[in-house]
Each structure stands twice: as C-alpha cells, then as structure tokens.
Amino acid sequence: MKNVFIIADDTTGANSSAILNKPLGYNCVSIYTKINEVKENSVYALSTNSRGIEKEQAYKVVKESLETLKGEDGIYNKRVDSTLRGNLGSELDAFLDYFPNKKAIVVASFPSSGRTCENNKLLVFGELLEKTDVAKDPKCPVHTSVVTDLFKQQTSRKIDNIILNDVRSDKFSSILKDKYNKNDIIVIDAKHNSDIDLIAKTCVDLNLDIITVGPGPFTYYYTKNCKMKEAYKFYGLIGSVTLLSMNQMKYAQQHGAYIYELDAHKILTEGYEQYLDDCYKEIIQISNDFLIITSSCLNKKSKLDLNKYCNNTQIPEDISNLINNRIAKLFIDVITLAKPNCVYTSGGDTTVEFLKQAESFGLQMNNQIIPLTVESTILGGPFANLKIVSKGGLIGEDDTLVYIRNFMKVGM
Structure with a gap:
C-alpha cells in the first residue's frame, strides 16, 4: 500500500x-x-x-x-x-x-x-x-x-x-x-x-x-x-456446514467473491486424488482475488450423511476429519502457488487441519475482528508470517465474510 x-x-x-x-x-x-x-x-x-x-x-x-x-x-x-x-x-x-x-x-x-x-x-x-x-x-x-x-x-x-x-x-x-x-x-x-x-x-x-x-x-x-x-488476495477454506456459513458464502458471492464448491462425495471415493487434482487445475485458473473453497454445496438443503461412508471401525468424526485432511491439502497446494495476502478458515477442525499441514507450531494473535473471530500471523513452517483469520461456523451475520475480507484489505 x-x-x-x-x-x-x-x-x-x-x-x-x-x-x-x-x-x-x-x-x-x-x-x-x-x-x-x-x-x-x-x-x-x-x-x-x-x-x-x-x-x-x-x-x-x-x-x-x-x-x-x-x-x-x-x-x-x-x-x-x-x-x-x-x-x-x-x-x-x-x-x-x-x-x-x-x-x-x-x-x-x-x-x-x-x-x-x-x-x-x-x-x-x-x-x-x-x-x-x-x-x-x-x-x-x-x-x-x-x-x-x-x-x-x-x-x-x-x-x-x-x-x-x-x-x-x-x-x-x-x-x-x-x-x-x-x-x-x-x-x-x-x-x-x-x-x-x-x-x-x-x-x-x-x-x-x-x-x-x-x-x-x-x-x-x-x-x-x-x-x-489495490490488489489483495484473500483466499478462504470453509469446512463448516452450518446454515450461517452457507448464507455468508452466498452473501460474499453476491459481493464479488468466487465460491468454488467441492463435491464431498467425490472427496471420499477411491478416485479422490484425480478429482482433487482436476479441481486444483481449475482453481489456479480463477482470476478472482476473493476466492473461497468449500466442501459444502450452497444449493443443497440436505447435509452429507457421514454414516454412509463409515466402515466397521469408523465413526462420522473420522469421515469429517478425512474430508478436512484432503481439502486442507488442496488448499495448501493452491496458496503455495497463488501466494495470497491473507487466508481465512472457518470451522475449528478445518482450521486445525490446515495449520497442521502448513507445518505451523502456533499463531501470533493480532486482532479480534469481531467476537470469536481472530486475525493472526502463522508461526513456523513455509507459511510463516502469512496473515490468517479463523472463525467458527456459527459466528457472525450474513455479511461477516465480506466484512472480514474488507477489514483485512483496508482496516477498521
């Protein structure tokens, strides 16, 4: 600036x-x-x-x-x-x-x-x-x-x-x-x-x-x-499936964001690696600086039934962790190439999995943007010093995602 x-x-x-x-x-x-x-x-x-x-x-x-x-x-x-x-x-x-x-x-x-x-x-x-x-x-x-x-x-x-x-x-x-x-x-x-x-x-x-x-x-x-x-790359990964998260993404889409929806079913099939590779090739061609990747489908009213994907030794939590693991890896690949100014994660499990794969040992807290939404700096790993905003899926109003992006781009 x-x-x-x-x-x-x-x-x-x-x-x-x-x-x-x-x-x-x-x-x-x-x-x-x-x-x-x-x-x-x-x-x-x-x-x-x-x-x-x-x-x-x-x-x-x-x-x-x-x-x-x-x-x-x-x-x-x-x-x-x-x-x-x-x-x-x-x-x-x-x-x-x-x-x-x-x-x-x-x-x-x-x-x-x-x-x-x-x-x-x-x-x-x-x-x-x-x-x-x-x-x-x-x-x-x-x-x-x-x-x-x-x-x-x-x-x-x-x-x-x-x-x-x-x-x-x-x-x-x-x-x-x-x-x-x-x-x-x-x-x-x-x-x-x-x-x-x-x-x-x-x-x-x-x-x-x-x-x-x-x-x-x-x-x-x-x-x-x-x-x-000014150009400001704000890339988000949303694993939360709450109605509020959906509404926040829809509002962001109406205000210029590109929402890239992943197919959770394909993420859980045997051919998931090829599917995510194809997704990666599509995502890196997107020229929008306000980009959100989500495992949720904005227009589906019913949630994914995780029980359908469990074997005899698994519970729904295991399937949810598997989705977060795979979408976090995709997100890591995308931001490695795109080098955004700030990343955003919504959903506690999604955030933890992203930080794990980013090889971070912690976060330097900088600001509370709104209650229960924190702007931090990544500590350790290849993304050290990158700004990150993390938020729970049940936090904020419909315009919160846009507000957070504008806060990070411009300030208060």
Whole structure:
C-alpha cells in the first residue's frame, strides 16, 4: 500500500492527522525535524511550524520539506488547520509548484469535531467561522468563513467550489471531473463523514491526480478508498456446514467473491486424488482475488450423511476429519502457488487441519475482528508470517465474510 506524507503547519495538527490512519494498518510517525528514512506501510506527518510566519517563509519551508522526500511515491496531504488559520494559499502553492501535474482538492470539514462546510462556508458547531473565537486569534485571526476566499488571499491560482447539493447529486462525478479540468484548486462541501467518503471514492474512481487538503478526515477516506482499489488476495477454506456459513458464502458471492464448491462425495471415493487434482487445475485458473473453497454445496438443503461412508471401525468424526485432511491439502497446494495476502478458515477442525499441514507450531494473535473471530500471523513452517483469520461456523451475520475480507484489505 502507498505511504502517506502529511505536511502540517503545526505539531498537534500533524499528530492528529497521522493517527487517523492507524486503523488502516499504517505505522504512524510524526516528525518535527526532517524525514531521514522512509519505510513501507507508513504515514509520515511532518510539522513545519509555519502557521504564524510570513507567507514567503511559509512557502519556502513547505517546499524544502517536500524536496527532502525526493519524489517518493505516495499520497500527499497539505494538512490545514480545522479553523483554516495560517498560510493556506502560499503553502498550497508550494505543493502545486512541486507537483505541477497535480490538482488540489480541499475538504475542510471535520464532522466529529463540529467542522462542516456548506455553501462554501466553514461552520464550527453550526456557527459561521468569523463569528467564533478564531476571529480573535492574536497571531492568525480569520475574518471570513468563505473557504475559497481564504485561499485566494495568498494564491492567484484558479479555484472553484462544489456545493453540498451537487456532492449528493447523481451528477457529482461529472461536475467534479469538469471542475478538475478547469481549475487548480477545488473546494468541496461536506457535512457528514459519508459526504467525505463519497468525495474521496469519486476522486479515486475518476483516477484524479490530487493533493488532499484538509484537517484529516478527507485524507483518511481518500487513503481508505485507494486501498480498496489495490490488489489483495484473500483466499478462504470453509469446512463448516452450518446454515450461517452457507448464507455468508452466498452473501460474499453476491459481493464479488468466487465460491468454488467441492463435491464431498467425490472427496471420499477411491478416485479422490484425480478429482482433487482436476479441481486444483481449475482453481489456479480463477482470476478472482476473493476466492473461497468449500466442501459444502450452497444449493443443497440436505447435509452429507457421514454414516454412509463409515466402515466397521469408523465413526462420522473420522469421515469429517478425512474430508478436512484432503481439502486442507488442496488448499495448501493452491496458496503455495497463488501466494495470497491473507487466508481465512472457518470451522475449528478445518482450521486445525490446515495449520497442521502448513507445518505451523502456533499463531501470533493480532486482532479480534469481531467476537470469536481472530486475525493472526502463522508461526513456523513455509507459511510463516502469512496473515490468517479463523472463525467458527456459527459466528457472525450474513455479511461477516465480506466484512472480514474488507477489514483485512483496508482496516477498521
């Protein structure tokens, strides 16, 4: 996943913006000197302490901060104060001069902190910005709530805005694309986090080359939507035969998953090796990154009668273990070739058999995604360090499998 680089005009802003991205799986680092080393999967928030200085000096320190990154590939954010104090235009000019092919999308809202933008005006808990105490700030007073005007005070670039009604309309995508083509800076209204998420998703869907500008939430949602677009292989093995497991697979199928159904009867016949080899050849041709292999048949109402397959010395538990043994071996062969980012197992016996064949000696517990559903890292064996999510067959709701996959791909 792409790194995120935040340039803020003060340290508290850098900290608060960086930490928003922690649930997305990033290491979040706040720096107040310069970035000496860039590591993968990281958010770097650099404070320039430039809010109260002259605009020319603010431009210079921001430009120098960007130059230290030497064009690192990533998501770039100009973090602005949630009450729009400081050198807004000059610092954004530094960004746009350094990245001449990018445009700036400004979403000044921070709904959970009472900051919303409507009709191109910033409100603080419903009150116009210039009517709040920020107007009396001794260093950076603000005397208007019109967001575009605040940026125009220090930049001559083309700037326009999109009002909330247009954001929520069916024409938003075409409006945004048109404004993007005609302007350098676009200010967009947002009242709720859902508005910000929609703006971010539309930017990503349109493949716009942008600098995110705002106090934090817009960059979070933009990064989240970028991650949703990235390739992420999530392969599952489901041995559970509960109705809930069936419903979870059906729901996943409706939301993009490929469900590969094995024939449990053929797994238990003398020709099972050839059958599983044929299945393997079919599975490795599937191009879907959300792949579930199951020994259950989604459209059959009756369960397999294990007693029919027992000899004089066997009980149904033995037959169930035999199925898990054989499907786990198939799954091992598939993931050895496919190298997924994460594997998923449902059913306690299925999970144990998979880990046994994976030559693992244990799991490093990382997160509880939902109650009784754990995200871990495999310890030992050829799949050491591979992420695994294990869940019981009677856990969750119909959408739980999709939720787990999205959690692993994007984060909370």
